[in-house]
Amino acid sequence: MSRYxxxxxxxxxxxxxxxxxxxELETPRMLEVNLDGQVWAKAGSMVAYHGEMKFVREGILEHGLGTALKKAFTGEGASLMKANGKGKLYLADSGKKIIILNLKNDxxxxxxxDLLAFEPSIKWEIKLMKKIAGMLAGGLFNVRFEGTGMIAFTAHYEPITLRVSPGNPIITDPNATVAWSGNLMPSFQTDITLKTFLGRGSGxxxxxxxxxxGFVVIQPFEEVYMRAKQSMS
Known part of the structure; x- marks a missing residue:
């Protein structure tokens, strides 16, 4: 067989x-889902499939009015779709690296x-970070997962995990923060020195x-999101 x-x-x-x-990771940036039933995935992440499948966008009231209100406020940044059927589904998100976790009552x-896909057996809830809404373009909301099953999320380049221990807090840039352990709830602070150094508009x-x-997962990249006010217009 000739080269090239x-x-x-x-x-x-x-x-x-x-x-x-x-x-199954086909490549570090392409996820294969061996589907026989149902999976939740980020809306727009499907790049190919074969088999019999039906895709349904998440109903706005499917998880209650509280979730619907949060989604409206955040401009549906966490829009999800359900894939139902049997076959192979391929998911990707802007060439970002994919991390797979198998939760076992975690x-x-x-x-x-950064969410890509997860099994329907896992309980999930959108959490809105009200304190920084309107102040910061990124990190306005996150999703808390709990239970048992497979979950996949993405990060730009190579992520690292920082350990958090009592008396040794970790401070992160929200735009570079990908995930953290379910028992931690971050607080928000403003660094006046940084604000003065970088200019008032700096996130x-x-x-x-x-x-x-617990732990915090960060990426070597500051992701820029559309501001809340813009996404609601």
């Missing part, structure tokens, strides 16, 4: 079954914009502070 031939290209890049189960918070003057015992 179409046959060689197909051999190097074609899909291969790895037998990893419900979620809980975790994930930034709404880096708003910081997330994590106290307690």
């Amino acid at each position: 031939s179409i046959e060689e290209f197909i051999k190097q890049t074609e899909q291969k079954d790895k037998g990893e189960g419900f979620f 809980s975790i918070y994930i930034n709404g914009n 880096e003057s708003i910081q997330m502070k994590f106290d307690g015992d």
